[in-house]
Amino acid sequence: MSGAFKSDEMRRAFDNRGDLVAYLRAQFPAAAARGGGFSAFRGGRRAALARLSGCDPGAYAASRNSLNGSVTRLSPYLRHGVIGLREVVDSLQKRHGGLVRARKLVQELAWRDYWRRVWARIGDGIWEDRETYKTGFHASHYTGELPRDVESSATGLACMDAFARELKETGYLHNHARMWLAAYLVHWRRVRWQAGARWFLSHLADGDAASNNLSWQWVASSFSSKPYFFNRENLETYTQGAYCRACPRRGWCEFEGTYPDLRRKLFPLLEPGA
Amino acid sequence: MSVVIWVHDECLNPEARVFREYPGAPAVFVWDDGAIENEQWTLKRIGFVYECLLELPVSILRGDVAEQFAGFAAGCGASRIVTSGFVNPRLARVAAALDGLEVLEEPPLVDLPADIDLRRFSRYWAKAEPLLFGRKA
Ligand SMILES: Cc1cc2nc3c(=O)[nH]c(=O)nc-3n(C[C@H](O)[C@H](O)[C@H](O)COP(=O)(O)OP(=O)(O)OC[C@H]3O[C@@H](n4cnc5c(N)ncnc54)[C@H](O)[C@@H]3O)c2cc1C
Numbered sequence A: 001m002s003g004a005f006k007s008d009e010m011r012r013a014f015d016n017r018g019d020l021v022a023y024l025r026a027q028f029p030a031a032a033a034r035g036g037g038f039s040a041f042r043g044g045r046r047a048a049l050a051r052l053s054g055c056d057p058g059a060y061a062a063s064r065n066s067l068n069g070s071v072t073r074l075s076p077y078l079r080h081g082v083i084g085l086r087e088v089v090d091s092l093q094k095r096h097g098g099l100v101r102a103r104k105l106v107q108e109l110a111w112r113d114y115w116r117r118v119w120a121r122i123g124d125g126i127w128e129d130r131e132t133y134k135t136g137f138h139a140s141h142y143t144g145e146l147p148r149d150v151e152s153s154a155t156g157l158a159c160m161d162a163f164a165r166e167l168k169e170t171g172y173l174h175n176h177a178r179m180w181l182a183a184y185l186v187h188w189r190r191v192r193w194q195a196g197a198r199w200f201l202s203h204l205a206d207g208d209a210a211s212n213n214l215s216w217q218w219v220a221s222s223f224s225s226k227p228y229f230f231n232r233e234n235l236e237t238y239t240q241g242a243y244c245r246a247c248p249r250r251g252w253c254e255f256e257g258t259y260p261d262l263r264r265k266l267f268p269l270l271e272p273g274a
Numbered sequence B: 001m002s003v004v005i006w007v008h009d010e011c012l013n014p015e016a017r018v019f020r021e022y023p024g025a026p027a028v029f030v031w032d033d034g035a036i037e038n039e040q041w042t043l044k045r046i047g048f049v050y051e052c053l054l055e056l057p058v059s060i061l062r063g064d065v066a067e068q069f070a071g072f073a074a075g076c077g078a079s080r081i082v083t084s085g086f087v088n089p090r091l092a093r094v095a096a097a098l099d100g101l102e103v104l105e106e107p108p109l110v111d112l113p114a115d116i117d118l119r120r121f122s123r124y125w126a127k128a129e130p131l132l133f134g135r136k137a
Helices: A003-008 A017-027 A029-034 A045-053 A057-063 A075-079 A085-096 A103-127 A158-170 A175-188 A193-203 A209-220 A232-238 A259-266 B017-021 B033-038 B043-053 B065-076 B089-096 B121-134
Strands: B003-007 B027-032 B059-063 B080-084 B101-104
Touching: A017 A029, A017 B043, A029 B033, A029 B043, A045 A075, A057 A103, A085 A103, A103 A209, A103 B089, A103 B121, A158 A175, A158 A193, A175 A193, A175 A209, A193 A209, B003 B017, B003 B065, B017 B080, B017 B101, B027 B033, B027 B065, B059 B065, B065 B089
Parallel strands: B003 B027, B003 B080, B027 B059, B080 B101
Antiparallel strands: none
C-alpha cells in the first residue's frame, strides 16, 4: 500500500531485545552516544497493563514518599499515551470497588492532568519563568550551565551523585529524588531551572515538558509561592539512610541544618520569616 | 474515502480510538530527527518508544514528519487523516501542515470547562476533585 516508501521503512522484526538495541544504535548513533541501552522500562501496552494490575493504592498512599515505597512506575506509559489517566482511574475503581483507597494516587495522577492543561494553554511559553523567583534573587543571578560535576556524578555527595547516575543509566528517578536533585541544582548551585529541565528531559523515559518544566518551576518558585528545599534529615528519612551512611561528606555536607538555618543560608536576601 | 492514521509519541496505544474507529487503515509513525537532536533524546527513550511501536499496526519512517507523512499518505491514496489528541506544540506544528486532519481525543481524566482557573493546582483540584470522586464506576 505504501508503495514507493516501503524501502525507507524501518525494521519491525527482531529476534530479541539485543537485536533491537543493536539496530537502534546503528540507526541513531548520536542518541546512542548520549546514552545507550534500554531504560528500566519495557515499552508497549502489555507491559503497561501488567504494571497497572500490580498497583497497590493503599501501599502507595502509605509509602510513596520513600525511595523504596510502592510507587507505580507508570509514568513512561502515561507520558506516551500507552495507557490513559482515565483508564487508570477506571481500573482502580473497578478493582477496588471505589476510589476510597486510591484517593492519594488519583490526586497524583491529577497533577499530570493539571500540568498538561497548563501546557496546552501556554505552549512554548513552558520554557519561560511563569512568575518571578521568590528566593530574593533575580533570574540573572542563576547560571544557565549545568555544572559538570553534577552531570558526571562527581560532587562527592553520595546522594546527588547516585541520583545523577541513576537518571542517566535507567531513565527514571523517584519523585522525591527528582525534587532533591532539582532543589540542589537551583538553590544550592544557583542553576537556572531550564538547564536542569533540559538535562532531565534528555534522559527521562517519561520526559514531558509539562510535568518536567512545571515541576522544576515549582521547586525554583517561579510557579509556586515559595522555593522548595530540604535538609539532610529529610533526605536521610526517606532514603532509609542509604546514601548518608556511606557518604564521604557525612556530618559536614551542605544539607546539614534546620530549615530556618538553611533558609537563611540559601536565601539571605529574604526577610526573616517571610 | 480512504483514511490514513498519523501516530505520534503522545498516543502509542493499540486500543486508541484511531485504531478502534479505523481498523485496518494504514498508519504511520515518523521519527522526528530534528526533535531528537533538539530535545537531546537518548537511546533509552528511543528504545522505549520503538518497543511501543512494535505492538502497533504502523509503518515506521524517519525524517521531516510532515514531509514523510505526506509522501506516505499520497502512496496510500488517502484523502483523510486521523490522529489522536496531543498537547506538545512540536506536534501542533506538524498538524498545522497536514490538510484535512481530524483529531480523535482520548477520554480526559475529568471533564472540565476549557477556561478553568489554572493559576495553582489547588484551584484546579477544587473543581476536579468532586467530579473525580463523585463519579460512579
Ligand atoms: C523536577 C521534577 C521533574 C519531573 N519530570 C517529570 C517528567 O518529565 N515526566 C513525568 O511524567 N513526571 C515528571 N515529574 C513528576 C513525578 O516525579 C513523576 O511523574 C513520577 O515520579 C513518576 O513515577 P511513578 O510513575 O512511579 O509515579 P507515581 O507516584 O506512582 O504516580 C503515578 C502517576 O501519577 C503522575 N504523577 C505523580 N506525581 C506527579 C507529579 N508530581 N507531577 C506530575 N505527574 C505526577 C505520573 O503520571 C505518575 O506516573 C517530575 C517531578 C519533578 C520534581
